[in-house]
Amino acid sequence: MHRFLEKGGNKLGSFNHYDAEPDTFSVCDLHPNGAGVTGEIQELILAGSKYIWVTRKKWDDGGDVGCDYVEFNIREKGVYMWELRGSGEYINGDLKE
Template sequence: MAKKMFKRGALIGAATAVTIGFAAAPASAANVGVELPYDRGEMRFIDDGDRFTVCDTRADGHGVTGYLRALNHLTGKIVTLKSWDDGGDSGCDGGNFDVRGNTAHDMVLCWNGGGACVVSRVFKENE
């Protein structure tokens, strides 16, 4: 009986933690980031000013390329809106791009030495 009550309590506790996490997410959802494995690079979206940065964080002779994508609501296809490259120089590259309205966006970051790219979570301007 005690084991059964403990399991129920643990399940309720886990469900509560997930609910609190979802409830708290919109407050911190404005800025989004994605990182490549092995510290090869990172891409960030800073909501204040709609600024994107792409950073090559490993001096391995290969740069990184970051892509901003959006869902086209008319065709249902994902389209690339902008891309930025970084590598071979100090600092990060990037720029501004107006992320508008209720359109679903994501970021894709690729290491130019091959391998799989990484994709951020989906985000919208009005989160």
């Protein structure tokens, strides 16, 4: 899976999921504008009587332009979402094994 964060027709960054064991993810800054990008993996959990989103992994690209990688095992029965932020913009979506 590869998703792109865009602003004004420019690709600012990407969030990537490489389905391997363990699951590997990357965030990449694609636009040299002095700002990096940040990725998050969140899981929906039951807390008392309500469901809440909990951040399980959060990382950045390490600065302006470039990529950084993390490993995180997505459980088959878990409910997850991903998020990519940068330059005041963000995108997110469902994350499936």
